[in-house]
Amino acid sequence: MKRSHKPIIWSLFAAGGTFTAFMIPVMILITGLGVPLGLLPAQTLDYESVLAFVQHPLTRIALFGTIFLTVWHAAHRLRITAHDFGIRADRVVATIFYGLAAITTLVALVVLALI
Amino acid sequence: MSRRPYFRTVSRYGWWFAHPRYLRYMARELSSAFVGAYGGLVMFALWRLWQGEAEWNALVGFLQSPPSIGFHLVALAFALYHTITWFNVTPKAMPVQIGDRQFPGGIIVGTHYFVWAVVSLALFILAGAGT
Amino acid sequence: MTPRRIEFEILRYDPDKMQKPEFQTYLVPCEEDWVVLDALNYIKDELDRTLSYRWSCHMAVCGSCSMMINGEPTLSCKSFVRDLPNQVCIEPLNNFPIERDLVVVLDDFLGKLNSVKPYLIPREKKSLEEGVYLQSPAQLKKFKQFTLCINCTLCYAACPQYAHDENFVGPAALALAHRYNLDSRDVGRTARQDVVASNLGIWECSFVGACSEVCPHGVDPAGAIQQAKIASTGDYFMDLILPGRKS
Numbered sequence: 001m002k003r004s005h006k007p008i009i010w011s012l013f014a015a016g017g018t019f020t021a022f023m024i025p026v027m028i029l030i031t032g033l034g035v036p037l038g039l040l041p042a043q044t045l046d047y048e049s050v051l052a053f054v055q056h057p058l059t060r061i062a063l064f065g066t067i068f069l070t071v072w073h074a075a076h077r078l079r080i081t082a083h084d085f086g087i088r089a090d091r092v093v094a095t096i097f098y099g100l101a102a103i104t105t106l107v108a109l110v111v112l113a114l115i
Numbered sequence: 116m117s118r119r120p121y122f123r124t125v126s127r128y129g130w131w132f133a134h135p136r137y138l139r140y141m142a143r144e145l146s147s148a149f150v151g152a153y154g155g156l157v158m159f160a161l162w163r164l165w166q167g168e169a170e171w172n173a174l175v176g177f178l179q180s181p182p183s184i185g186f187h188l189v190a191l192a193f194a195l196y197h198t199i200t201w202f203n204v205t206p207k208a209m210p211v212q213i214g215d216r217q218f219p220g221g222i223i224v225g226t227h228y229f230v231w232a233v234v235s236l237a238l239f240i241l242a243g244a245g246t
Numbered sequence: 247m248t249p250r251r252i253e254f255e256i257l258r259y260d261p262d263k264m265q266k267p268e269f270q271t272y273l274v275p276c277e278e279d280w281v282v283l284d285a286l287n288y289i290k291d292e293l294d295r296t297l298s299y300r301w302s303c304h305m306a307v308c309g310s311c312s313m314m315i316n317g318e319p320t321l322s323c324k325s326f327v328r329d330l331p332n333q334v335c336i337e338p339l340n341n342f343p344i345e346r347d348l349v350v351v352l353d354d355f356l357g358k359l360n361s362v363k364p365y366l367i368p369r370e371k372k373s374l375e376e377g378v379y380l381q382s383p384a385q386l387k388k389f390k391q392f393t394l395c396i397n398c399t400l401c402y403a404a405c406p407q408y409a410h411d412e413n414f415v416g417p418a419a420l421a422l423a424h425r426y427n428l429d430s431r432d433v434g435r436t437a438r439q440d441v442v443a444s445n446l447g448i449w450e451c452s453f454v455g456a457c458s459e460v461c462p463h464g465v466d467p468a469g470a471i472q473q474a475k476i477a478s479t480g481d482y483f484m485d486l487i488l489p490g491r492k493s
Contacts, residue, residue: 001444007482010449010475020150021201021227024194026235028153030242031160032187036179040243045175047168054164067158074151080452081144084406086128100155108158115165119261120343120351125409134317137406140454204453207469208476215384 009076009098016073023066051115060112067108075101146197149190202227249275252327254285256297257337259344267344269335270294282322282334283311286348299348306462309398312339313348319403319460340403341412355399358415361441362423367434385430392425392470394463401457401467407450414450415441417457417467424470427477443478451475 034040043049053059075097082093131137163170177183205227206220252274259267272293274285283301290297301311304323311322314337316330327334342350368379401417408414423442427435441447448471457467484491 001440001446003439003443003482004445004447004449005482006445006449007475007479011479011483014476014479017197017201020194021198022231022234024150024153025191025198026238027157028187028191028194029235030239031157032153032178033184033191034239034242035175036184040239044242045178047164047171050171051164054161063157063161067154070154070157071151074147074154077144077147078151081141081147083410084131084141084144084452101151104155104158108161111158111161111165115161117261118345120345121259121261121267122343123267123340125341125406127410130406130409134456136456136459137454140406140456144452204455204469204472207458207466208472210469210473212384212387215382215387217387 009072012069012072013076016069017077019066019069020073024070027066054112054115060115064108064112068105071101071104142193142196143200146193146200149193150197152186153190153194198231202231247278249277250327251332252276252285252330253333254289255333255335256289256348257344258297258347259338260296261346267338276327278328280327282313282315282320282325282327282330282336285327286322286336297348298346307396309396312398312400312403313337314340314403319400321398321400321462324462339399341405341409342399342403352399354412355397355402355416355418358419359397359422362415362419362438363434364419364422364426366426366429366432367437368431369433379431381430388430389425389428392421392428392465395422395425395461395465395467396463398462400460400462404456404460406454406456407452411446411450413446415444415447417451417471420448420451420474421465421467421470424474427474439478439481442474443481448474448478 030040030044035042035045054063079090079094079097082097083090087093126133131141160174163174202224206223209223210220211218211223254272254274255269256272257267258264258270272289274288274293276285276288281304283304286297286299286301290299299311299313299322301323302308303310306321306324309321312319313322314320314335315322315325316335319339322336336348338344338348338350342352342354345351366379372379395418397418399418402408405414405417408416420442423438426432427438427442443449451468451471453468453472455468458465458469461467
């Protein structure tokens with residue numbers, strides 16, 4: 001049998017899985033729930049302060065890493081989940097999910113470079 | 116006496132209802148839909164931020180709406196399930212052996228939870244203090 | 247103590263007489279300390295001598311009395327009736343073709359087991375006079391838990407990926423490959439990788455973890471496969487950086 005090329009995508013899946021396990025819950029809490037539920041002051045999401053924060057070189061790198069790892073982790077797991085749901089068109093499924101991940105990564109890269 | 120093996124078929128779509136462990140597995144796998152959607156949302160938010168103040172404020176307005184809060188609550192639940200299931204299997208995937216003794220898996224898992232709690236708390240406090 | 251009467255619904259299949267398997271019910275007066283295998287032996291001895299099933303040791307060592315007991319892949323010699331309700335459903339092991347009654351066809355599994363070369367491949371063969379291959383306790387500890395596999399195939403019955411793709415090499419065979427790969431006396435890893443690191447080897451596994459949950463000896467095939475994925479990923483990138491390196 002032929003040795004698989006899966007390590008390329010699996011290493012992204014595994015790195016992303018570890019990263020998201022540590023980071024995503026608190027990020028959801030900060031960006032999606034903190035202000036509406038009154039856990040964080042309303043000015044947390046002020047345009048000026050968020051922009052200044054995002055423009056810092058370290059934040060740009062961190063945010064790119066976050067998006068990159070998160071979407072590739074999700075894309076690979078969703079590809080397998082589609083198979084688990086009985087969808088056998090693996091090539092189509094893989095193209096859709098990896099394509100979405102690639103587009104998201106690319107847009108994030110451009111936005112974070114120019115912002 | 117003849118050989119005529121009988122082949123049973125497995126349900127292609129509904130197999131995961133056959134046992135609770137398969138349901139837990141599917142819930143773990145589906146966490147990626149929410150984790151991935153959240154990743155996409157972060158990308159979208161950055162794009163709005165790049166477009167300008169009006170676009171950003173429209174997004175912030177949407178974040179206060181019940182559908183957004185509902186999505187984030189469900190996403191948080193799935194993200195936490197992902198965190199728990201991921202940390203708990205770490206010693207299986209990466210066992211540590213010192214000499215001829217197995218390093219206790221519970222300590223590996225516990226360290227993950229500890230670091231996770233510290234990092235999460237620090238980021239949350241920083242987010243509140245940064246304004 | 248008076249015996250407890252348990253109703254056993256057993257999936258029967260006779261290839262000479264039946265088109266498809268059908269359930270047959272037996273009422274068995276079970277003693278408190280019986281296991282399901284004792285009840286099957288009672289049925290065979292007292293009620294219906296046409297019932298076919300495999301068993302040998304009656305002590306969870308031989309791995310031949312595997313079957314589905316109330317939907318759970320179980321060794322029938324390890325399943326005490328006192329832990330079971332008054333109605334028990336017994337079927338042949340999932341994910342295997344039925345040969346007759348509770349006897350399944352194991353050819354596929356045995357072929358896969360063979361394909362991963364589950365034996366020691368030493369650097370140089372020693373004659374008997376030259377003595378044994380030495381190993382320290384620490385080196386033994388690295389793989390010892392994986393040596394406890396008794397090839398009962400409960401893990402294959404629990405694995406949904408095997409259920410959906412019978413070409414998947416599967417938990418026990420991959421765990422045994424890992425066991426020899428971890429053995430300090432063995433140099434066969436490169437030869438095994440052609441099967442282990444293929445798409446139908448470790449990469450078909452999605453870490454459901456059911457195999458490890460049903461293993462009667464606490465072997466952790468799911469863990470072995472994840473460890474093999476990490477090691478094979480390391481190989482893959484090392485081969486990209488240093489083509490033609492010796493592994």
